[in-house]
Amino acid sequence: MSISKKIKASFAQSSMIRKMFSEGAVLKKKFGADKVFDFSIGNPNVEPPEAFKKELINAAAQIIPNKHGYMPNNAGYMETRQAIAEKINKKSGLKLNSDHVIMSCGAAGALNVIFKSLLDPQDEVIVPIPFFMEYASYIDNFGGIIKKVKTQADFSLDVTAIAAVINEKTKAVLINTPNNPTGIVYSEKNIADLARLLTEKGKAMNKTIYLISDEPYSEIVYDDVIVPSILKAYKNSIIAYSYSKTLSLPGERIGYIAVNPEIEYGSDLLNALIICTRILGYVNAPALMQRVVAKLQDTKVDVDVYKRKRDLLCAGLEKAGYKFTRPMGAFYLFPQSPIPDDEEFVKMLLKKNILVVPGSAFGTPGYFRIAYCVDDATIVNSMEGFAEAINDTR
Amino acid sequence: MSISKKIKASFAQSSMIRKMFSEGAVLKKKFGADKVFDFSIGNPNVEPPEAFKKELINAAAQIIPNKHGYMPNNAGYMETRQAIAEKINKKSGLKLNSDHVIMSCGAAGALNVIFKSLLDPQDEVIVPIPFFMEYASYIDNFGGIIKKVKTQADFSLDVTAIAAVINEKTKAVLINTPNNPTGIVYSEKNIADLARLLTEKGKAMNKTIYLISDEPYSEIVYDDVIVPSILKAYKNSIIAYSYSKTLSLPGERIGYIAVNPEIEYGSDLLNALIICTRILGYVNAPALMQRVVAKLQDTKVDVDVYKRKRDLLCAGLEKAGYKFTRPMGAFYLFPQSPIPDDEEFVKMLLKKNILVVPGSAFGTPGYFRIAYCVDDATIVNSMEGFAEAINDTR
Numbered sequence: 001m002s003i004s005k006k007i008k009a010s011f012a013q014s015s016m017i018r019k020m021f022s023e024g025a026v027l028k029k030k031f032g033a034d035k036v037f038d039f040s041i042g043n044p045n046v047e048p049p050e051a052f053k054k055e056l057i058n059a060a061a062q063i064i065p066n067k068h069g070y071m072p073n074n075a076g077y078m079e080t081r082q083a084i085a086e087k088i089n090k091k092s093g094l095k096l097n098s099d100h101v102i103m104s105c106g107a108a109g110a111l112n113v114i115f116k117s118l119l120d121p122q123d124e125v126i127v128p129i130p131f132f133m134e135y136a137s138y139i140d141n142f143g144g145i146i147k148k149v150k151t152q153a154d155f156s157l158d159v160t161a162i163a164a165v166i167n168e169k170t171k172a173v174l175i176n177t178p179n180n181p182t183g184i185v186y187s188e189k190n191i192a193d194l195a196r197l198l199t200e201k202g203k204a205m206n207k208t209i210y211l212i213s214d215e216p217y218s219e220i221v222y223d224d225v226i227v228p229s230i231l232k233a234y235k236n237s238i239i240a241y242s243y244s245k246t247l248s249l250p251g252e253r254i255g256y257i258a259v260n261p262e263i264e265y266g267s268d269l270l271n272a273l274i275i276c277t278r279i280l281g282y283v284n285a286p287a288l289m290q291r292v293v294a295k296l297q298d299t300k301v302d303v304d305v306y307k308r309k310r311d312l313l314c315a316g317l318e319k320a321g322y323k324f325t326r327p328m329g330a331f332y333l334f335p336q337s338p339i340p341d342d343e344e345f346v347k348m349l350l351k352k353n354i355l356v357v358p359g360s361a362f363g364t365p366g367y368f369r370i371a372y373c374v375d376d377a378t379i380v381n382s383m384e385g386f387a388e389a390i391n392d393t394r
Numbered sequence: 395m396s397i398s399k400k401i402k403a404s405f406a407q408s409s410m411i412r413k414m415f416s417e418g419a420v421l422k423k424k425f426g427a428d429k430v431f432d433f434s435i436g437n438p439n440v441e442p443p444e445a446f447k448k449e450l451i452n453a454a455a456q457i458i459p460n461k462h463g464y465m466p467n468n469a470g471y472m473e474t475r476q477a478i479a480e481k482i483n484k485k486s487g488l489k490l491n492s493d494h495v496i497m498s499c500g501a502a503g504a505l506n507v508i509f510k511s512l513l514d515p516q517d518e519v520i521v522p523i524p525f526f527m528e529y530a531s532y533i534d535n536f537g538g539i540i541k542k543v544k545t546q547a548d549f550s551l552d553v554t555a556i557a558a559v560i561n562e563k564t565k566a567v568l569i570n571t572p573n574n575p576t577g578i579v580y581s582e583k584n585i586a587d588l589a590r591l592l593t594e595k596g597k598a599m600n601k602t603i604y605l606i607s608d609e610p611y612s613e614i615v616y617d618d619v620i621v622p623s624i625l626k627a628y629k630n631s632i633i634a635y636s637y638s639k640t641l642s643l644p645g646e647r648i649g650y651i652a653v654n655p656e657i658e659y660g661s662d663l664l665n666a667l668i669i670c671t672r673i674l675g676y677v678n679a680p681a682l683m684q685r686v687v688a689k690l691q692d693t694k695v696d697v698d699v700y701k702r703k704r705d706l707l708c709a710g711l712e713k714a715g716y717k718f719t720r721p722m723g724a725f726y727l728f729p730q731s732p733i734p735d736d737e738e739f740v741k742m743l744l745k746k747n748i749l750v751v752p753g754s755a756f757g758t759p760g761y762f763r764i765a766y767c768v769d770d771a772t773i774v775n776s777m778e779g780f781a782e783a784i785n786d787t788r
Binding site for chain 2 (some may be wrong): 198
């Protein structure tokens with residue numbers, strides 16, 4: 001063996017989501033795409049908004065010097081960062097300026113840059129379960145230790161459980177709202193309770209505990225649900241954002257990091273984020289897409305389409321007898337597995353040509369994830385298989 | 395202090411190149427852009443080729459499903475990888491297919507993914523000096539140790555010096571040809587000697603020593619110089635490539651990793667590269683640019699423009715009394731500092747409003763780097779200052 005021992009050891013537990021996604025491609029070849037119900041991956045099937053297409057065509061044709069060159073700062077174009085700061089200010093009532101925004105290669109890039117900036121080896125990051133499994137890698141990349149904590153029965157934050165694991169090594173809490181895989185949006189009170197805890201613990205231990213919120217789904221919410229502003233709720237807060245879902249362009253890798261202007265050690269942190277963007281090899285977020293998103297701060301995909309899919313799916317699964325918490329945002333549903341062994345149940349669904357991801361892949365066995373960013377027909381036509389599978393367990 | 399101690403400690407030695415680049419912006423505001431001669435950064439001033447502009451506009455307007463979505467494989471679009479494999483095969487006579495090519499966020503992204511895939515803590519990577527300073531960070535990011543080795547007087551590889559530092563911990567040798575900052579292209583014989591050494595040492599120690607070649611400048615060469623194929627010369631070879639310079643788009647972050655089909659532990663390595671692309675948060679190289687570069691395998695910027703700049707600069711500096719090795723490629727010149735203290739001499743140039751980067755920033759004190767990817771006028775009008783500065787040392 002000559003590659004990294006650590007990476008080699010990770011082969012076995014390599015992304016279950018990507019594995020199911022590949023498995024889906026094989027099944028589709030065998031049975032035909034319309035006979036396979038692929039709910040494995042969060043690859044939006046809703047088209048980017050017309051305004052995006054228009055701005056992209058404009059940006060592609062635009063003639064300006066150094067158009068595709070390096071920008072003066074690894075953080076990104078000033079204009080883009082200023083537009084984002086203003087949008088955040090409108091929501092939070094805070095006073096960010098362009099300095100508080102650092103463009104990133106999506107939220108995954110943002111999180112890697114944040115952890116590289118914050119973590120020394122053995123520093124701990126608290127993550128409520130279920131969680132997007134790649135977080136474990138992002139934290140481990142920089143020698144950090146992930147501390148998983150349970151959530152409430154409805155997947156809201158269990159602040160007492162978080163309190164119990166905070167210690168001198170705690171550097172940050174990482175949350176994801178709206179949540180992948182549950183679709184839950186943490187309430188204003190839930191966030192306020194967490195903020196109070198982190199403030200008190202920080203004071204008691206004379207240290208800073210950062211709250212990092214991964215929010216690629218913050219614009220994908222239903223039924224007038226409001227995603228509370230983390231920045232408003234807690235001083236030591238950092239947002240990782242991506243346009244992947246808001247504008248349906250996960251392949252383009254464009255997002256940002258937003259830092260609370262009141263954050264402790266703020267100038268060190270901003271400096272570190274810029275350096276880490278460079279030395280992790282991102283250098284800067286893709287230039288053309290930075291120009292495009294600058295003009296689309298009030299644009300998003302048609303969320304009603306996802307709402308319709310959620311309603312279709314919830315109605316069908318409820319009728320079939322599945323138990324779940326109704327998603328408030330994102331495009332995931334996280335039902336209980338009818339049998340305790342979720343991986344076994346996922347195999348049973350696979351026999352019906354239905355691809356989902358076991359809850360174990362999110363640190364929460366006994367559940368499974370349905371990514372419903374798919375055609376309505378996929379949802380409707382899968383219902384027979386879902387019903388058969390649950391009946392087979394009875 | 396609450397950010398990473400390691401990152402905080404790095405603030406002081408943060409990129410000298412970027413520092414000079416920012417300093418240049420300040421000077422330009424003060425004196426006017428035409429009075430400042432900014433040779434600090436490798437930001438190409440030659441426009442992207444017309445074919446690129448056309449393909450970009452086409453790609454932006456193209457209507458296809460899932461156009462900006464995730465691709466089936468984190469490695470990138472099959473068609474793009476196939477086109478690149480074919481281009482490499484033409485040059486090397488090897489038989490790469492799409493599996494051997496992994497799209498990356500530029501060469502910086504490629505190198506981070508390669509080192510994450512290869513290195514365990516304390517593994518050593520040999521790097522000839524002078525070298526692009528960020529290599530030290532890329533290697534350190536994954537716990538690797540950089541072993542700097544001297545080169546010959548003309549900056550060609552000193553194979554005996556490399557032999558002397560190889561040991562059981564050696565995982566790879568990293569070269570950069572055409573070279574930043576010297577502009578040298580390693581000769582076929584120089585590369586063959588290195589390949590022979592690595593083969594022999596590998597056999598003697600019963601281990602694999604990888605040869606990684608960072609080649610963003612491989613299409614920017616002058617006077618019919620040919621960049622020898624690393625893949626042809628050595629079995630255990632990996633190329634990191636970027637379109638940043640070939641197509642003048644460093645802001646867009648598009649490049650690739652190419653792996654020798656005969657490489658040892660090849661399937662492990664390819665698997666690791668894909669996983670590391672994902673877990674380092676790149677996820678995939680930007681989708682739209684992948685489509686664009688697929689069609690531009692035989693396109694490059696007008697290299698004659700850089701050649702003219704090189705000739706202008708070399709003639710002027712020679713006349714002023716500077717000593718240097720004439721660049722064969724890239725757009726850098728690396729003259730000797732007329733006084734031993736290169737940082738001091740850079741300050742003397744700064745007084746003439748000339749921005750260059752001290753050789754110490756490339757691990758080689760006693761020299762300085764001129765990035766001549768600038769307007770001809772900048773070169774011509776800076777000559778007086780260059781002449782005055784060297785005279786001031788006499």
